[in-house]
Amino acid sequence: MGLNLSIDTAVPASSAFGSGGAAKVQRPGNQALLEVRELTVSFPGEGGSRSNVVSGLNYRIEAGETLGVVGESGCGKTMTSLALMGLVPTAGNVSGQIMFGGRNLADQKDREWRRMRGRDAAMIFQEPMTAMNPVMTVGRQIAEVLIRHEGLSRRDAADRSVGLLEAVGIPSARRRADDYPHQLSGGMRQRAMIAMALACKPRLLVADEPTTALDVTIQAQILDLILELQEDTGMAVQFITHNLAVVSELAHHILVMYAGRGVEYAPAEKLFERPLHPYTRGLIATLPDPDRKVAKLPVIPGGLRSSRSPGCPFAGRCSLASDICRAAIPPMIEVEPGHHVACLKVSQ
Amino acid sequence: MLRYTLSRLSQAILVTFVMSFLLFMLIGLMPGDPLENMLEGNPSLTPELMAQMRELYGLDQSVFARYWNWLMAALSGDLGYSSLYFRPVTDVLFPAMLQTVKLMGLTLLVSVPLALLLGSLAARKPNGLIDSVVGVFSFASISLPNFWVSLLLIILFSVKLGWLPASGTPLSAAPSALEQMRHMVLPVAVLAMFHVGPLVRYVRASMIETLSADFVRTARAKGLGEGSVMVRHALRNALIPMVTVLALSFGSLFSGALVVETIFGMLGMGKMIYDAIGNIDFNLALVGLLLATIVTLLANLLADLAYALLDPRITL
Numbered sequence: 001m002g003l004n005l006s007i008d009t010a011v012p013a014s015s016a017f018g019s020g021g022a023a024k025v026q027r028p029g030n031q032a033l034l035e036v037r038e039l040t041v042s043f044p045g046e047g048g049s050r051s052n053v054v055s056g057l058n059y060r061i062e063a064g065e066t067l068g069v070v071g072e073s074g075c076g077k078t079m080t081s082l083a084l085m086g087l088v089p090t091a092g093n094v095s096g097q098i099m100f101g102g103r104n105l106a107d108q109k110d111r112e113w114r115r116m117r118g119r120d121a122a123m124i125f126q127e128p129m130t131a132m133n134p135v136m137t138v139g140r141q142i143a144e145v146l147i148r149h150e151g152l153s154r155r156d157a158a159d160r161s162v163g164l165l166e167a168v169g170i171p172s173a174r175r176r177a178d179d180y181p182h183q184l185s186g187g188m189r190q191r192a193m194i195a196m197a198l199a200c201k202p203r204l205l206v207a208d209e210p211t212t213a214l215d216v217t218i219q220a221q222i223l224d225l226i227l228e229l230q231e232d233t234g235m236a237v238q239f240i241t242h243n244l245a246v247v248s249e250l251a252h253h254i255l256v257m258y259a260g261r262g263v264e265y266a267p268a269e270k271l272f273e274r275p276l277h278p279y280t281r282g283l284i285a286t287l288p289d290p291d292r293k294v295a296k297l298p299v300i301p302g303g304l305r306s307s308r309s310p311g312c313p314f315a316g317r318c319s320l321a322s323d324i325c326r327a328a329i330p331p332m333i334e335v336e337p338g339h340h341v342a343c344l345k346v347s348q
Numbered sequence: 349m350l351r352y353t354l355s356r357l358s359q360a361i362l363v364t365f366v367m368s369f370l371l372f373m374l375i376g377l378m379p380g381d382p383l384e385n386m387l388e389g390n391p392s393l394t395p396e397l398m399a400q401m402r403e404l405y406g407l408d409q410s411v412f413a414r415y416w417n418w419l420m421a422a423l424s425g426d427l428g429y430s431s432l433y434f435r436p437v438t439d440v441l442f443p444a445m446l447q448t449v450k451l452m453g454l455t456l457l458v459s460v461p462l463a464l465l466l467g468s469l470a471a472r473k474p475n476g477l478i479d480s481v482v483g484v485f486s487f488a489s490i491s492l493p494n495f496w497v498s499l500l501l502i503i504l505f506s507v508k509l510g511w512l513p514a515s516g517t518p519l520s521a522a523p524s525a526l527e528q529m530r531h532m533v534l535p536v537a538v539l540a541m542f543h544v545g546p547l548v549r550y551v552r553a554s555m556i557e558t559l560s561a562d563f564v565r566t567a568r569a570k571g572l573g574e575g576s577v578m579v580r581h582a583l584r585n586a587l588i589p590m591v592t593v594l595a596l597s598f599g600s601l602f603s604g605a606l607v608v609e610t611i612f613g614m615l616g617m618g619k620m621i622y623d624a625i626g627n628i629d630f631n632l633a634l635v636g637l638l639l640a641t642i643v644t645l646l647a648n649l650l651a652d653l654a655y656a657l658l659d660p661r662i663t664l
Contacts, residue, residue: 085569090473118571130562133581135588135660145570180660196570 031102032060033236034084034204038096039106041079041088050093053079054260057096058332061253063203066230066237068251068268070244070283076260077240081206084238085123086113101203119149122197126209128189132181138192139165139177145199164195168225187218194225201233208240223249244283248272256280259313262332266339276341278318312344320345349656352664356652360645367641368422368634372415375634378625418634428631432624437631440620445639448616451516451605454536459543460594466544467551468583474556482548489545494604498538498611505534516612535612542604543597550593554586561585588658595651598644 038056045051054076061067069077082088084098086105098105101120108116117123125131133141142164143157152160158177165173168191181189190210197205207226211219227250230237241247247254247268254271256264256279264277275281282300302317311326312318318325324344332342402408406417421428427437466486470479506514516535518527558564559582567581606618617636624632656664 087565087568114571114573116571117569123566123569125562125566127562131566133563133567133585135584135658136580144572144576148570148572148576182661193566196566 031099033063033065033101034061034238035099036060036080036084036096037099039080039083039098040095041076041083042093042095043091052260053092054083057257057260057262059253059255059262059265061204061236061238063236064230064234065252066239066250068247068254069238069240069257070242070247070254071257072242075257077242077257078208080257081123081208081238081240084204084206085117085121086110087117087123115149118145118197118202119200120202121204121206122200122202123206123208124190124193124197124210127213128186128193129181129213131193132189134181137178137180138184142177142192142196142199145196149200161195161199164199165192168192168195168198168229169221170195186214187221190214190218190222191225194222194229198229198233198235202235204236204238205230206238206240209242210239211246212241212243219246226250245287256283261313261329262340262342263314264341264343265332266341270336270339274339276335276339276346277314277343278320278345279314312342349653349664353649353653356649360642360649363645364638364642368419368638369415371634371637371641372418373411375630375637376411376414378628422635427635430624430629430632432627432629432632437635440632441635441639444615444617444620444636447614448602448605448609448618451532451535451539451609451614451616452601454532455539455543455601455605458536458540459547462540463544463547463551464583464587467548468555468578468586470548470552471555471559472578479552482552486545486548489541494538494542495607495611497541498534498608501534501538502611514612516609516614535608535614539601539604539608543601546600547590547593547597550590551586554589555582558582558586584658588655591651591654591658595647598647602640602643 036057036059038058039054040052040056041054042050042052057076057080059067069080071077079088079092083094084100084105086108088094094106096106100116105113105116132138139158139161142161143152143154146152146157146160147154150157162173162177165176170176170188170191176184176188176192181192184192193210205226210226211222214222223246226237226239229235237250239247239251251268254264254266254268255262256271256277258279264271264275264280266276271280272284275284279300286298286300288297300317310328312321312330315321315325322345330342330344332340334340335346399408406414409417418428427441429435430437430440433440466482470482473479502514505512512533513531514534516531518531520527523531561582563585564577564582567577572581602618605616606622608614609616609619610622617639621633621636621640623629624636653664656662
């Protein structure tokens with residue numbers, strides 16, 4: 001797929017984003033750009049208890065690399081990315097470490113978060129219609145980031161936003177910059193969102209299901225655009241999706257989440273070649289194959305439910321589950337170099 | 349936009365005509381007629397003389413004929429004579445209108461920004477400390493009778509402390525601007541307080557909803573400061589539904605003005621209409637009520653135009 005992007009191979013400036021996003025990265029030793037350790041996000045539940053939406057998550061992303069985070073709705077993917085941006089709703093509590101460029105974001109002050117967001121790390125969202133301010137022109141919404149982080153004047157920022165809109169492939173960008181979000185099509189809006197996110201050449205882009213609300217051809221275009229921009233800028237991407245097929249096209253590593261926990265974490269090729277966790281296998285098995293005619297699409301039986309039982313959260317839906325699975329939560333174990341899995345049946 | 353405005357204006361004119369007829373009929377239903385009221389207790393008035401006077405003033409004609417006569421006169425600029433003030437209606441009306449515009453205008457200048465500020469602060473942390481304080485204030489303002497609060501304020505600021513005059517109208521013939529403002533402080537404070545109460549609840553609800561919108565999260569994700577997120581992104585959007593609420597609140601603001609004008613002895617529209625009805629001054633009451641109708645219609649039209657201005661998704 002030719003996705004082996006490192007800073008050294010990053011294509012030099014050819015667009016408004018230019019290169020050098022990766023050049024900002026200081027890397028003492030072999031530290032990753034982002035390293036998440038024991039990330040837990042909890043919310044107050046009934047009767048004063050706290051329930052974990054994300055528990056004890058570990059992963060890392062190298063500069064210029066893409067991590068795909070996969071799981072079904074409600075598994076904590078979005079909350080994980082909000083934690084990276086310091087955007088967890090105020091009721092939520094974040095613990096653990098989020099090491100980004102050598103700093104722990106988890107104990108960062110609000111002011112430092114605001115300086116970082118949009119500049120060092122940026123985020124794009126699932127629904128570009130609701131994610132943009134309906135009463136502000138697209139150009140102005142992009143210019144805002146540049147004014148905030150690069151201290152540009154209104155006029156310079158407006159010019160730069162037109163350049164950015166061109167770079168994400170929006171035709172007659174100068175005119176489009178004066179449009180309001182509702183005047184753009186879904187795909188155009190997502191392109192504009194990307195332009196907004198990448199305006200300050202962040203080192204990390206958190207993409208929360210950016211293609212889910214788009215139709216399939218537009219999906220492919222947006223994925224291509226993200227890949228292309230990643231090549232130009234050398235940014236790292238955390239790509240969240242419930243769609244394994246999407247992630248297979250762009251991720252270097254994949255983290256599979258289930259009920260707020262990481263269940264399998266491996267390089268992408270390894271995961272597709274030899275999925276170990278029963279849940280991952282189920283996900284891959286349910287990918288529709290156009291060459292194979294089936295009467296009924298395969299499903300993973302059961303549904304996600306908040307189990308109060310102490311064991312493996314997937315045990316209730318797992319065909320391999322036995323009593324030991326229901327006794328304790330299986331730890332994440334490196335079963336072969338780089339391939340981690342949290343399943344007692346596999347690691348035994 | 350122009351076509352829309354014109355068509356709405358012509359609708360408003362039609363409604364004004366219909367309303368003028370309805371008001372004419374309603375006022376005609378009031379007990380007593382102008383002559384009885386004017387000449388009441390005059391012992392030298394015989395029933396024959398009374399009938400003659402009725403004929404002279406056209407009061408013996410049908411209500412439709414009388415309405416037609418009034419309408420024709422009104423359209424030619426003659427709004428009649430006030431039987432209460434013994435002056436042409438226009439001479440009484442315009443100073444009163446000016447007074448009310450001043451009172452309501454100043455009130456809006458205070459109440460709208462205050463409601464936006466308090467509502468937004470309360471919405472930032474629902475059920476937090478600020479929200480609770482603002483909530484108590486707004487329910488107090490909704491439930492306390494405004495004449496009572498006016499009296500309390502007069503007792504405190506005019507009688508006990510002596511800081512502000514108890515009346516809304518300066519006594520001297522040519523009061524300075526400062527003097528006029530001093531007299532407006534208490535009336536505006538009372539009226540604004542009663543306007544802010546319900547408004548704050550709406551702003552708060554609208555802001556809470558807007559603050560949970562995705563685009564507010566996007567604004568935060570861009571690293572914008574809290575002020576910019578609250579004002580440029582959230583409040584700007586929360587304002588749109590407020591336009592309707594504001595236009596609808598004109599009616600209650602007007603009736604509030606009536607009470608405030610009466611208590612603080614200000615000769616405004618509210619007081620004028622109130623006195624006119626109480627003294628069966630047909631001409632004055634009719635024109636006063638009609639004017640209130642026209643103001644309401646215009647406020648609604650302005651609200652619709654403001655929608656198009658605030659929300660680019662709406663084209664007229």
